[in-house]
Each structure stands twice: as C-alpha cells, then as structure tokens.
Amino acid sequence: MTVTPSRDLSIAEVRLTPVLVADPPLLNTQGVHQPYTPRLIVEVVTRGGVTGLGETYGDTKYLELARPLAENLTGHQIGDLNGLFTAAERIAVDRSHVAERVDVGGLRGVQTADKLRLSVVSAFEVACLDALGQALGLPVHALLGGKVRDTVDYSAYLFYKWAAHPEGVPAEPDDWGAALDPAGVVAQARRLTERYGFTSYKLKGGVFPPDEEIAAVRALAEAFPGRPLRLDPNGAWSVETSVKVAEELREVLEYLEDPALGTPAMAEVAARTGVPLATNMCVTTFGEIEEAFTRGAVQVVLSDHHYWGGLRRTQHLAAVCAAFGVGLSMHSNTHLGISLAAMTHVAATVPHLHHACDTHYPWQSEDVLTERVALTDGKVAVSDAPGLGVRLDRDRLAFLHRRWADDDGRHRDRDDAAALRAAVPGWTTPAMPRW
Ligand SMILES: O=C([O-])C(=O)C[C@H](O)[C@@H](O)C(=O)[O-]
Numbered sequence: 503m504t505v506t507p508s509r510d511l512s513i514a515e516v517r518l519t520p521v522l523v524a525d526p527p528l529l530n531t532q533g534v535h536q537p538y539t540p541r542l543i544v545e546v547v548t549r550g551g552v553t554g555l556g557e558t559y560g561d562t563k564y565l566e567l568a569r570p571l572a573e574n575l576t577g578h579q580i581g582d583l584n585g586l587f588t589a590a591e592r593i594a595v596d597r598s599h600v601a602e603r604v605d606v607g608g609l610r611g612v613q614t615a616d617k618l619r620l621s622v623v624s625a626f627e628v629a630c631l632d633a634l635g636q637a638l639g640l641p642v643h644a645l646l647g648g649k650v651r652d653t654v655d656y657s658a659y660l661f662y663k664w665a666a667h668p669e670g671v672p673a674e675p676d677d678w679g680a681a682l683d684p685a686g687v688v689a690q691a692r693r694l695t696e697r698y699g700f701t702s703y704k705l706k707g708g709v710f711p712p713d714e715e716i717a718a719v720r721a722l723a724e725a726f727p728g729r730p731l732r733l734d735p736n737g738a739w740s741v742e743t744s745v746k747v748a749e750e751l752r753e754v755l756e757y758l759e760d761p762a763l764g765t766p767a768m769a770e771v772a773a774r775t776g777v778p779l780a781t782n783m784c785v786t787t788f789g790e791i792e793e794a795f796t797r798g799a800v801q802v803v804l805s806d807h808h809y810w811g812g813l814r815r816t817q818h819l820a821a822v823c824a825a826f827g828v829g830l831s832m833h834s835n836t837h838l839g840i841s842l843a844a845m846t847h848v849a850a851t852v853p854h855l856h857h858a859c860d861t862h863y864p865w866q867s868e869d870v871l872t873e874r875v876a877l878t879d880g881k882v883a884v885s886d887a888p889g890l891g892v893r894l895d896r897d898r899l900a901f902l903h904r905r906w907a908d909d910d911g912r913h914r915d916r917d918d919a920a921a922l923r924a925a926v927p928g929w930t931t932p933a934m935p936r937w
C-alpha cells in the first residue's frame with residue numbers, strides 16, 4: 503500500500519522555540535514574579551506536513567533536556583507515544599538541577615530527574631497528539647477517549663500584587679494595579695469576575711502573616727457569598743498555624759492548599775481539621791501517592807500535565823485518585839494558550855473533576871496564538887476542531903523569541919527570590935515554615 507504524503511505520520515523535524523512572556527509582579531512566599539517568564543514552544547512537524555504544538559517550562563534546565571530529545575525523534579511515529587517516553591528516559595539529567603528534598607524543591611514539590619524529564623516530554627506528547635488529531639481530523643479529547651463535558655471550569659487565581667515590577671520593567675505599570683490588602687484582593691477578584699465570569703476563587707497566600715490572609719479570604723466570602731474559595735500558602739505555615747487558619751476559615755473554604763510542607767505535616771493537619779486539604783507540592787509524582795493517600799494527608803490532588811508527564815498520565819492520575827476517593831483539581835503556572843488548550847482537552851475527559859481548574863492565563867497579556875483561548879463565564883469551551891484547535895502566530899512567536907535571545911541573562915531562568923531582591927536587598931528564599 504502506498505502512503506499518501508499527508509498520511510506520513512513520522513516526524514521530519516522538532517522545532518524548539520524558547521520565549522520570554524510578560525508577567526505581572528505577582529507575589530508568592532518565595533518572592534515575586536519577574537517581568538518576563540521563560541516558556542518553551544515545541545513544534546512537531548510530520549513528513550506529511552502537519553505541525554503539532556506543545557508548551558512547557560522554558561528555563562535552561564528544561565531546554566537542555568528538550569534539545570537532545572528533539573534531535574533523537576527524526577523518523578519517530580507521532581502515534582508512538584510510549585516510544586516517545588522511552589526516548590525521553592534515555593536523556594541524561596544534570597544532577598545539579600535535581601533536589602531530592604521537598605524543602606528545597608520549590609513550589610512544585612521535590613525536583614527529581616524524572617520530574618524534569620516528564621516536564622519536557624509532556625510538551626512533546628501534546629504536540630504529537632495535536633499533530634495526530636489534525637492528521638486524523640479528530641480533536642485531542644477524542645484521542646484521549648472522548649470528552650465527558652463541553653466546557654471546563656476555571657477558578658480566578660488571585661495574587662497579592664505590586665503595581666509595578668521593582669526592576670522597572672516594563673516601564674509602564676499594568677492596568678491591574680496593586681493588591682496588598684483585603685480590599686485590593688476583593689477589587690482584583692471583582693475585576694477578574696467582570697472580565698472572565700469566574701465563580702470560584704483561589705488566593706495565593708504565604709505572602710503576609712496568616713491573620714492578614716485570613717482577613718482577605720473573609721473579605722472574599724463577604725463579597726462573593728457561597729462561592730468556592732481556596733487559599734494556598736505553598737507550605738509556608740507550621741502545623742499549628744495551618745490548623746488555626748483551617749479552623750478560622752472552615753465555613754468558607756472549599757479547600758486549603760498546601761498549608762504545610764510535605765506529607766507528614768499535611769497528614770498531621772488533616773487529622774486535626776475537617777477542612778479538605780489539596781496539594782500540588784507533596785503529591786507531584788506517582789511515587790508520592792501511596793504514603794499521602796494511606797495517611798489521609800490530602801483530599802484533593804492538583805494535577806498538572808506538564809510535570810505529571812502529559813495528558814495520558816494525567817488521566818492515569820485521575821483514575822488513581824478516583825479509586826482512592828481523592829478529589830482532583832488542576833494546578834497551573836504562568837502559561838500561554840497552547841497549555842490552556844491542552845489542559846482543557848484533558849480536563850474534558852476526566853469524569854470526576856469536581857473542582858474548577860487553576861489557570862494563570864488572565865495574567866498573561868501576551869500569547870503565541872493567532873487568537874487567544876476564550877474564558878467566558880469562568881469556562882473554556884472544549885474545542886471539537888482537529889487537534890488542540892489553536893493556531894500559532896509566527897510573528898508573535900518570533901517577537902517573544904527575540905526577547906529571549908536578547909535577554910541579558912536575568913530572565914531566562916525563573917527566580918522569584920532574585921526578583922524580590924530588587925526591592926528588598928538581601929532577600930533569599932525563606933526557610934519553611936515561615937509562620
Ligand atoms: O498552586 C501553586 O502552588 C502554584 O500555582 C505555584 C505557582 O508557582 C504560583 O505560586 C506562582 O506562579 O507564583
């Protein structure tokens with residue numbers, strides 16, 4: 503049988519384009535977002551002439567893994583996703599990028615070699631699925647077994663925020679203004695609601711002493727009665743503080759996210775409060791599930807297809823959570839529309855997704871797409887177009903890549919503590935627990 507060119511599903515080329523995207527001065531327990539955040543855009547081009555898109559973290563340590571993987575994939579079939587993961591396993595990881603302890607692992611838990619690899623290969627998997635979907639005329643959700651909903655709910659991701667970056671880049675402050683107290687947080691939530699129709703809210707905490715953050719959540723509860731609310735200090739509190747906050751906010755919280763750092767501390771908090779605990783820090787790999795679930799440390803896991811290793815592994819995680827009666831939600835980092843499209847396709851296929859997903863997307867004023875992904879009534883409509891249903895704007899991609907190429911080295915690797923040092927000389931990532 504002769505294969506027509508458009509049906510040749512082997513990989514001709516993988517293009518990697520690192521970009522720097524504008525990010526507002528959002529505060530978290532480690533520091534503040536830098537003016538630009540690195541992302542990596544992956545294009546998988548088939549010999550049949552179809553191009554699939556993927557997106558992941560763009561820091562140097564991810565690029566170092568993505569490059570050899572891309573080079574090894576010429577001739578690989580885009581439908582051979584298992585083979586793609588085997589190819590990724592062969593890529594050596596620089597040990598200096600690995601941290602085996604949760605207290606030094608940053609905001610997404612322990613940074614193992616496997617997790618780094620998975621964070622890279624996930625974007626290749628998404629790009630292969632996008633290409634396969636386009637070649638077959640099927641949406642990505644259909645390749646994953648089919649959607650069980652037509653829209654995916656997202657929550658408003660609220661941040662304490664400065665009006666402008668301390669580095670003075672870009673020169674003009676954004677139009678969101680500052681949010682540094684309960685009134686500022688409520689104003690931000692109202693604005694996000696007006697623009698995007700959100701009906702649930704998550705506040706990134708661990709920035710101010712817990713009493714101030716309790717006051718902010720109470721103010722949100724008053725402003726949006728009955729709406730689901732979450733607070734996430736990224737492990738900044740002791741067990742005692744976590745229990746106190748949980749008890750004070752028990753009437754209004756949908757869940758408390760990573761109040762304390764690590765499974766043993768979370769298990770202790772969980773044993774002492776009825777408020778459900780969620781995590782994207784102590785359960786971030788399949789290996790961490792057994793201890794956390796058997797100890798009852800978490801009631802909700804935040805999936806993230808980037809570091810869990812793609813869309814299919816996210817479905818596997820969902821199945822394990824369902825088997826243990828643990829809820830599922832979705833974590834997000836600074837990301838563009840390709841990631842949001844991928845998040846939406848996989849979320850659409852997960853039956854027991856009972857919490858709105860997180861997304862940073864409203865904070866991203868820039869994108870690499872010809873059309874931004876629409877967030878309406880707090881939802882993204884699940885696309886039925888072939889593949890992910892998004893199109894790359896090559897001029898925008900080139901512009902954001904030029905910013906990366908011209909960068910003086912300050913922004914190619916996300917460093918929230920370094921960004922905060924511009925305002926608070928001598929600042930370093932705080933030891934946990936902070937409070
Ligand atoms: O839910 C979370 O822990 C996050 O979204 C982690 C992120 O890094 C967030 O804290 C941020 O971007 O500042």
Ligand SMILES: [Mg+2]
Nearest residue numbers: 734759760782
């Ligand atoms: Mg979190």
